[in-house]
Amino acid sequence: MLKYVPSITREPIHQRLSCLFRQRISQGEWTEGRALPSEAQLCTENGVSRGTVRQALASLRSEGLIAGKRGKPPVVARPVPSQPFATFMSFSEWAHSLERVPGQRTWEIARRTAGVELAAKMRIEPGAPVVQVLRLRLLDGTPIMVERSNFIAEAGDALFDFDTDSGSIFGHLSSLGIELSRGKHVIDAVGADDTDARLLGVPAGSSLLRECRLTYRAGGRILECSDDRYLPRLANFVIENTRESGAALVRVPCPDPLCHPNENNQRKAENND
Amino acid sequence: MLKYVPSITREPIHQRLSCLFRQRISQGEWTEGRALPSEAQLCTENGVSRGTVRQALASLRSEGLIAGKRGKPPVVARPVPSQPFATFMSFSEWAHSLERVPGQRTWEIARRTAGVELAAKMRIEPGAPVVQVLRLRLLDGTPIMVERSNFIAEAGDALFDFDTDSGSIFGHLSSLGIELSRGKHVIDAVGADDTDARLLGVPAGSSLLRECRLTYRAGGRILECSDDRYLPRLANFVIENTRESGAALVRVPCPDPLCHPNENNQRKAENND
DNA sequence: GAACGGCACTTGTTCAGACAAGTTCATCAA
């Protein structure tokens, strides 16, 4: 009867079970490539019916944690590379997760007004105030990326009280109660302009890997629009997909996918929560 | 009894059902935001038990196609950008899914021997035979990408009997019983070399968006290693992530992530199929 | 007209059983 899982919670059994199984995998009790106990065994072990065990296993299966065929007990799958939210959104968090040292040199921080193009991307009025930050980012002291961020005024104002050379802007905003909820990233290539070239120490026109990012706060409003340009020899993006699990990365033809063609639909869907 | 789905196939009922439901959504019969018919209705309509209908719906739910709470019929969800396996792996499939016309001009197809670097990537012996294909890819007649593929001999040999200008290589291989199971994609930027420049009609040194791909067949052996270079104005890659669901895309520092650092573990896991 | 309660309906959870289909392994025969 679910010996190891407290029954105080009102969570359904299959959820507690899948949580328990996930733990066993992450803690190495069930190791990669090894077969799981049979369904019958899990039933008696936890005092539940087979349907419930199967429901829990289905959850793990849909996450790609286990795999198997009929007739054989399922095995713990090769972990699919995936990056937690904070690590993917923040350069500093990313570096820390790699046990490497992030660095930054702020080149410019300025109040500006949004041009037509930027305003459309950020869904604000053209001419609305924004705060632009231009920073060079380093990994273990080596220049690796030029970051051009545009913050809405509310968040940007807080940056003038903050030493942008000292660390993560998102970390600072979080400490002020401004939380991120989701991001949209468009990856393409671009030639280095004069600024990129000077900061990164490469010839103008060199190929750079660009990530254009829209960062949303909780509630759906856009917090920041960024243009990050990486030296391609020093960083890139990796995705894996399988026949079972489609890619969460999408290859799209242009025009610019950061624009918002179906704004009405999105509004409607977001209000439906 | 599944009136609309041919019962000739040996697919299980719940799979045919979920396929049917997916169709109804993609064809607009069940539109975004609208409620689905109740489970009971779907049961009588298709002559199956509720468990089977729920199994089919669970499949859609895990794909994010529908969402709902207890007590209310599930509704068709806002489509999350995600790409099915075939669409992400194959240029031709991708173009078709966009209702655009794929095209290709084969520039070269040749038997070669694998150099040390390529052999390491493809996990074959240096000097082993491979078949190299150089193709220009077009979307609606416009050049958009240069594709350099290296196939293992077993698959590559089949390409000499195939008009590589006529369409999808993966489609051809599939018809020969060679099935893909997963892919690994590394995205970075690179300057156009003389060949890229000539085929794409841009100056040498222009920035191109590069996708290096490893394609695995069922069983875990590597089928193909490819270097695709896109014109960045015409195509790019998009990913969305939220606090709840981490990104399946990973930003990594170099060196080359296509190499196989933990080969022993992977070998073991793959042989277990 | 507004608030309330109850009914019908919905999905979520859990169980028990049956059969199909694939895997493993011991046994037996050639």
Add this chain to the structure above:
DNA sequence: TTGATGAACTTGTCTGAACAAGTGCCGTTC
């Protein structure tokens, strides 16, 4: 030694039933 056979095991599929829990609506009551 080798190969075939079959039993025992596994997971996959499907059914039917029951109850819990949430939603929406209608009629009653204040």
